[in-house]
Every structure is written in C-alpha cells, then in structure tokens.
Amino acid sequence: MPTLPREQPEPVPLHQARQMAESFGTDAQRYDQARPGYPDDLVARIVAGSPETGGLDVPDVPDVPDVRDVLDVLDVGCGTGIAARQFQAAGCTVLGVEPDARMADFARVRGLAVEVATFEAWEPGGRTFDAVTAAQSWHWVDPIAGAVKAAQVLRPNGRLAIFGHVYEPPVEVAEPFAAAYQRVVPDSPFGGGSAQRPLEMYQAAYAKVADRIRETGRFDDPEQSRFDWERSYTRDQWLDLLPTTGGLTRLGPDQLAEILGEVGRAIDALGGRFTMRYTTLAVIAVRATTPL
Template sequence: MPTVPPERARPSERESHQHRQAAESFGSDAERYDRARPRYPEAMVDRIVAGSPGRDVLDVGCGTGIAARQFQAAGCTVLGVDADARMAALARQLGSEVEVEVATFEAWDPAGRTFDVVVAGQAWHWIDPVAGAARAARVLRPGGRLAAFWNVGEPPPEAAEAFAAVYRRVLPDSPFNLQGTAKAALDGYQALFTKAADGIREAGGFSAPEQWRFDWEWSYSRDAWLDQLPTQGAFTRLPPDTLAQVLEGVGAAVDAMGGGFTMRYATVAVTAARTGAA
C-alpha cells in the first residue's frame, strides 16, 4: 500500500493477519497490481543479500513476483509462496525462473527445504507475526536473514490534503486510516514495524531485530497514480461506483496540481539474522 496505512487499530477488531478476505483481494486485478505497484530500492535488496550466507531466497506473500524478480536480478534463486492462486500464476508467467507454491505461510509445507533469506514485501502484516517468525526460523540456515519490508509513501502536503478530502467525502466510514499525510502514513506503519519486531523476539532463534530505512522518490502522472490506486487495500473491494467516485475526485485533485506530483518513499525493512544451529 504505497500511501494508505493499514487498518486503524481498534481493540474489538481482529488483527490484520486475520483479515483473510482483505489479504486475498489483491488478485482481483493481478496485472494492474504488478504494473502499477512501486518496486523496492536496489540498495535494500543488495544489503539483504550481502547480509545473508547465500542466495537461496524464500519470498513470503510474493504476490505477482515484484520483489522476487528483483532478488533474481541480484543473482538469487527464489521460491515464492502466496495464498492467492491468481497472483501466483502471474508471478510464474512474468518470472521465467520463479517457482511459486500456493499456500498461506502458516500452513505451507517446506518439505525439508532450507533457505539463506526469507523476505516478505508488503505482506508480513497479513501473517501471524509470531507464527510467521517461528516458521521462518525453522527454514532458515544458520546466519540466514529474515527481512520484512514495506514501502511507505509520503505525498506532498497539498496532495495529501486534497486526497484526504476526497476520502472523507466518499469513504467516511472506511476502517482504513485515510488521512493521507506523511506523518499519518509513517505512524500507521510504525505499528507494523513494532509488531513484526516483537514477533521475531517472541519466536526466538534470531538476533535482535533492526530497522533499515531507504529513502527515494518517484514521479507520478495523473494516469499512473489512478492506475495504482485500486490496488491499495483500502480500495480493492469497493463497489465499482464508489471506486469511480474516488478516482474521479483524486484525478481532479492531481489535475489541480498540474497533472502530476512527486512521491517521497521510505522503504523500511524489519530484519534479523538466524542464530544457533539448524
């Protein structure tokens, strides 16, 4: 989700990893998802690979293979796991050497296989943080690295305010935090970073988790921004007429800014190394 933080925390609601319908909604337009979603900084990919004992990568929640192809380009062999068969099929199609197995990570059978790296791009919040970390520990070789990472978009203030006004008008009861400001985005994701780190600590078998941050920018035209907006979790299950209202309002806001804007991204990885014997 480039600019939309995860669902607001409410004591009576389930954790994000229990919202299976939301987690598995992205495959409704897998081609758009792959085309429009932002990639990840090469510097992060290189640092993850450099901090691992080898180049056998397990990509958890691999989706259409965006991160998998980037790790392949860095010289890695990648196996993907995804709960959505539609996303997995496109990942196989687009990555000539990407193998993908369809399963939730918690239920996935590694069949004795082990890896040097377990990564999860924009997906770890859909996985039980303790069970996921424990499973990662079981499949990682000694010294292997777990790295869960997210792109967090920080739109210009005028864009954030304009988009938030559209969301308040069209989606006043959304369970997602749609304030749209850079601070809201980072604050919303910080809860995910903390939860991921706490899960790693509770699962055991890892060094102390760290946060790595990589800052970069990407310029969007009106059409490019509207292309990716329906792939965000807040919008994937909206009725078509409601989504059309969102796109119309956001498109008008981008037009008012001159037809485009530059997004500042912070890509944050929560990462730890496997300790002890295999």
C-alpha cells in the first residue's frame, strides 16, 4: 500500500499530503516502464464478480472476453494506466481519474480516457460503473469520503476493489538503501527505523481500509485476499524503479545519485540481480442493495 516499504506514519494523513501524492508524474514514462503490474488472478476475480458478468466463475483473463466487453470500470488514481490497461485487456471499458495532469497525459497517449481531478472532487455527471478500482492509490484518498463516493457511482451489486503491492528487497539490498536514505535525507519521515517491515503491518493497514468501508454502511462485508508472487530484478531494473517511489520522487539529482549508488553496489555484490517477493493485498466490497 505505501509507495516505499519502509514508510513511517506521517503527522498528516497521506490523503492530505497533496505534494507527495502528485509528485509521481515527475517522470511518468519511467514510472510506467518500471512499476509492476497486478496478478491476472486478481483482475479476473474483480471482473468475474461484477454485475455484468453475473458472478461467473472466470478461471483466467484471456478465456472470457465475451462477458467482459460491457463491463464499465472507474479506476481511481489511475496514474499512467498500468492497472487500467490490464482491465482493458480483459475486455472492460475503463475511465481513469487522476490528479496529476502529467500522469493523465501519459495514460491518454497509451489509450486510456482520463479526467484530471482528485476522486473526492471529481464530478461523475450521472455516470455509473460496474466496478471502482484503486491500484496502489487508495491511501491518497480520504477513506470515508472515497468509499461513500464509490458507492454513489456504483451500479447495484457493483464492486469497490482496493489493492496494492507489499514488497521488500532482500536484507542485503534493503539495509544499504535505508542507511543511505537516512544519511542523505535525515529529516525525512521516511527515514529511520528498521530496513525491513513485516507483512502483518500492511495486512493490518488493509484491515483498516475494510473497517472504513464498513463504517459507511454502503457495502456488504468486505473480503480481503492476498496474492503471492516473485519477480527477478537486474541492477538496472531496480535502480530504474526506485526513483518512482514516494520517498525519492522529490529528491535532488545529487541526493538521488548517492542513494542509487549505494543500492547499486549492494546489488553488484549479489551478482547483479536479486529476486523480489511480492504480496498483492486486496479489499473487495460489494455495494449493498439497501444501505446498512
């Protein structure tokens, strides 16, 4: 859920930290190329349970384009459209909402319709959707106001699906990064503490997301799920991804170079590549037919 595995709680809620929330478009092309996509099984689960598919048991994305071509998805905080393109590939019609105009422009070039706004301020204009998704972005949205608005634009039995990655490089990479970051940016709320954080911390954060959804009384009981997978990174691939993470998007070139140099040397010591273990966590909630 957070954009850096070792983020510390901030004095201001993340959805109010607009400068950071809108800093990812600094290099939209790098962001789009470096950031990973989402498990196909998760995309299939969201699509299969949405109203237009009738709750069909869909085994995988490529096999069912015929039931998906009428599914309308609203992607909140769509960024460059990484998740949105996966839903498009599954046969969905997708509209993105994105506060950063630079990210929105990039997504449009890649074939996604995008409207520039925060989700809270976005005007639906009477439009409704079968699913509202938020991929690695819900922490930038007011959790109560966002859930209420999602319920307002969802069709009967529509789904709100909030999901994101939890990932930690091996300790041989994480510790040099943490040490370099704290040295270069000693006053940052992202520095300090352990270089490694337990998965349970992020599972607890997603449990809180589910609690906020319940508080609105607009959804059936949310379900939580996880998807475990791995990806191998070369030195260059990881150094391309790191500058797209929240703690680094606003650093100066010299600061960034110093941190990346330390991390690069650590990866070189591992033979120039490493395997990242990812867990993608999700909260999915069906809009209640009658408000609870």
